[in-house]
Amino acid sequence: MKKDIDWKNVGFSYLQTDKRYVSNYKDGAWDEGELTSDSNVVLNECACVLQYCQECFEGLKAYTTKDGKIVTFRPELNAARMMDSAERLYMPQFPKERFIDALDQLVKANVDYVPPYGSGATLYIRPYMFGSNPVIGVKPATEFQFRMFCTPVGPYYKGGINPLSICVSDFDRAAPHGTGNVKAGLNYAMSLYAVMDAHNRGFDENMYLDAATRTKVEESGGANFIFVTKDDKVITPKSDSILPSVTRRSIMHVAKEYLGLEVEEREVYLDEVKDFAECGMCGTAAVISPIGKIDDHGKEILFPSGMDHMGPVIQKLYDTLTGIQMGEIKSPEGWIHVIE
Numbered sequence: 167m168k169k170d171i172d173w174k175n176v177g178f179s180y181l182q183t184d185k186r187y188v189s190n191y192k193d194g195a196w197d198e199g200e201l202t203s204d205s206n207v208v209l210n211e212c213a214c215v216l217q218y219c220q221e222c223f224e225g226l227k228a229y230t231t232k233d234g235k236i237v238t239f240r241p242e243l244n245a246a247r248m249m250d251s252a253e254r255l256y257m258p259q260f261p262k263e264r265f266i267d268a269l270d271q272l273v274k275a276n277v278d279y280v281p282p283y284g285s286g287a288t289l290y291i292r293p294y295m296f297g298s299n300p301v302i303g304v305k306p307a308t309e310f311q312f313r314m315f316c317t318p319v320g321p322y323y324k325g326g327i328n329p330l331s332i333c334v335s336d337f338d339r340a341a342p343h344g345t346g347n348v349k350a351g352l353n354y355a356m357s358l359y360a361v362m363d364a365h366n367r368g369f370d371e372n373m374y375l376d377a378a379t380r381t382k383v384e385e386s387g388g389a390n391f392i393f394v395t396k397d398d399k400v401i402t403p404k405s406d407s408i409l410p411s412v413t414r415r416s417i418m419h420v421a422k423e424y425l426g427l428e429v430e431e432r433e434v435y436l437d438e439v440k441d442f443a444e445c446g447m448c449g450t451a452a453v454i455s456p457i458g459k460i461d462d463h464g465k466e467i468l469f470p471s472g473m474d475h476m477g478p479v480i481q482k483l484y485d486t487l488t489g490i491q492m493g494e495i496k497s498p499e500g501w502i503h504v505i506e
């Protein structure tokens with residue numbers, strides 16, 4: 167039986183559910199893993215994650231489709247990306263097939279928290295891994311814990327899918343040849359001051375530029391950018407220091423194969439942003455958030471799509487991708503993983 171939750175008014179915040187999955191790595195191997203009711207993580211005061219932030223994570227969602235099935239969206243890509251993150255951070259990889267199995271177990275155990283179809287809410291799933299044994303010298307941990315929990319959520323931004331106002335940041339999100347292309351907590355820790363600074367100045371988010379030349383668009387604090395030209399071409403920035411977003415890759419496929427639009431992944435210079443017709447940020451949490459205005463140190467870039475609603479192309483991309491996720495539109499082969 168579904169939990170007694172006001173699904174249409176669920177915010178994007180943590181609500182504890184019944185079960186979470188835990189597996190520990192010790193002596194060179196992962197244990198069998200299990201579901202537990204205990205939501206607390208108990209660590210030594212000198213645990214590596216607390217001292218040197220050896221940690222990575224993922225984010226994906228479970229949905230109730232139009233025909234009543236509970237599904238997740240392309241989870242094998244999240245599993246693969248987490249393996250890449252672990253390798254970069256000198257952590258053991260949690261195997262893809264075990265990631266999917268943990269996901270299935272978790273969602274089944276918390277099925278009463280999966281929001282109903284049409285509610286606008288989803289079940290957000292957070293896999294993460296961290297160095298768990300005491301480490302005082304600067305070196306990697308030798309023991310690790312993989313965990314996965316879930317929580318029902320509503321829209322990421324309070325205004326739903328209304329256009330956002332963002333600013334060009336003076337802070338750097340990631341260094342060339344650094345960790346910007348992996349999903350590590352340390353990347354987000356260094357963005358917190360910058361995003362609060364933006365909020366305090368009346369903006370919803372930051373636009374980060376490349377650290378080397380500060381002339382090219384990279385990404386926001388937690389999402390990739392997409393741009394639409396005046397002749398409806400969909401463009402996304404290309405950089406070795408931005409996160410390879412599952413949502414962005416899916417949007418580019420939808421734009422080309424479902425909507426027949428021209429797509430391009432290339433370097434995008436800040437100077438050309440003013441010439442685009444539409445702009446948005448894309449990621450698991452918000453899917454696509456339209457951007458109506460960018461403030462570049464007092465110089466405003468206003469997109470023709472305006473601050474009142476999504477632009478027409480981004481609206482089509484949003485409707486098509488969410489339609490695929492919710493089972494309203496036929497998906498490409500392998501995109502939808504059904505929780506049996």
